[in-house]
Amino acid sequence: MNQNSIIRDAILSMPPEGISTFSKQIEDIPGIIKLTVGEPDFDTPDHIKSAGIWAIQENDTHYTDPLGTLAVRQAAADFVAKKYGIFYDAKTEVVTTIGVSEAILDVFLALLEPGDEVFLPSPVFPVYQGAISIAGGKVDYINLANDNFKLTPERLRQEAQENPRAKTILLTTPSNPTGVSYEDDELEALAAVAREFDLTVISDEIYAEITYDKVHSSIAKFIPERTIVFNGLSKSHAMTGWRFGVIFAPESLMEGIAKVHVFNSYDVSSIVQKAAIEAFTVGINDIDPMKKIYKERRDLVLAALEKVGIEAVTPEGAFYIFAKIPANYESSLEFCTALAEQARVGVVPGDAFGPGGEGYFRISYATSTANLEMAMDRLTDFLAADDLALKSQEA
Ligand SMILES: Cc1ncc(COP(=O)(O)O)c(C=O)c1O
CATH class of the missing domain: 3.90.1150.10 (Aspartate Aminotransferase, domain 1)
Structure with missing residues (x-):
């Protein structure tokens, strides 16, 4: 066979x-x-490496709360509050994952019914497409080649009218592969269209710390009740091999996402969680x-x-x-x-x-x-x- x-x-x-x-x-x-x-x-900065080594020496080598220790979730929530002005309850609105890669799959598995469509403004990081397929969904690319690689509210409205099966829009800001990022007023306008069409927004902000001559802005400021934010330490703290990501979302969405996470990976390595606390606090800059x-x-x-x-x-x-x-x-x-x-x-x-x-x-x-x-x-x-x-x- x-x-x-x-x-x-x-x-x-x-x-x-x-x-x-x-x-x-x-x-x-x-x-x-x-x-x-x-x-x-x-x-990876030395002080973060030391935190990881210390965790091993202290026998911090056991399962943790599957969502992450409360300490690491609080550190992550404090980090994004201070840096980007978005606010989450560490107990109910934060889940730690094995890199943003796990977060992507968890979220699509939790959100999509078979055949549900997801708007991906393209050019776009290819892993989303794979995760959407695995979850049984379909991709609706929004080709931005003629729009300076930026999604405008007019374009999103037009796409939402033409594709009523798409209930989710994914935004990567700053973008891989273009480096384009969005300003407050642009995000506010996109959020208004998302609300008008009942779209759920997934905002991948893994590059939020790497912005030039500007402060990163999150769409979660404008539509927190329907936004799922991804962040992580791979890029901001040169920690790709440690595998640490975070999902921030309102409790109503997080319950389902957390369920998938628990069945998918259970928890992030206890050692990595200790290093992550160090990165979010002492390593804030x-x-x-x-x-x-x-x-x-x-x-x-x-x-x-x-x-x-x-x-x-x-x-x-x-x-x-x-x-x-x-x-x-x-x-x-x-x-x-x-x-x-x-x-x-x-x-x-x-x-x-x-x-x-x-x-x-x-x-x-x-x-x-x-x-x-x-x-x-x-x-x-x-x-x-x-x-x-x-x-x-x-x-
Ligand atoms: C936009 C984007 N999201 C997510 C990831 C995955 O990151 P992680 O190392 O946290 O799994 C990458 C990695 O290149 C990326 O470019």
Whole structure:
């Protein structure tokens, strides 16, 4: 019997996740500089590492309350209250998860009836789409390629009128892959449309700490009763390997979400929870030195792209640049494959981020300045050689 025949159709028909698939495809090219991974190159701050070590030495190595210890939930609630002005009751409105990755699946499993549709403004982080499929839902992409990658209230209203089966809208701010982020007035206007159409809002704010020259704003300020917020420590505290995420939501929604979490993972490692308390309290501003360096790198890459005539959105947050592929390439994949094979620079094809990403590529600048400088030199040489080849074809 074909082994695959017992796997659900929804799983079999899911396309593989595009970022890691492309990244794997090019990783064996000798000497390649990979700007594909969305992972801080900084080490976890020492004081957080010590908190984790201390937890092990103190035998803090047992199951905890499945939602997280009250201490870690309170620390997380205090952190977002102080930083973003959103307020949650640690006892009933906060659940800790194994990274935001778990939070995404928990929430879609809790919200979606079979066939329910979810608006995903695209380009968009591809993991949501996989989680929606696993949960039995369907994706309604809102292609933002012609709207400067920003969802407007007019567009959301139009989409909500045309797609009444969609009852959820997911917003990532700041965005992976574009770095676009939303202002208070924009979020307030989107919240009004969400309320008008009874949409539930999922707001992924994992990059909230990485904003440039502005303070992060959360849509939860404007529609708290229907918003589920994701946050975590992977990006803000360079803790991708620790696996720590948080869900904030009103109690009425959280009861169901918490149920899924308990059956899914039970609890987050007790050691990681101790380290997370340290990150949210003593490490409340740990991002500052990292953010300064990210901004320098962002400006370095933007300047290099401008020099070679590649258009890019100036990111207001996160650590990605979403840039247009040169006109002589037919697809993102064709350009990114050529760049990897011929110039040994790895970037992610824009189509990995849904229909709004075709024609673009994503650069992650969460890597050393030396790496970025070398990659930009290689890109410049590659485009110059391309130009020369085109001219000789025309002659
Ligand atoms: C927008 C977004 N959400 C969630 C995640 C997952 O993060 P975590 O490491 O907390 O699972 C990522 C990771 O790249 C991301 O870019």
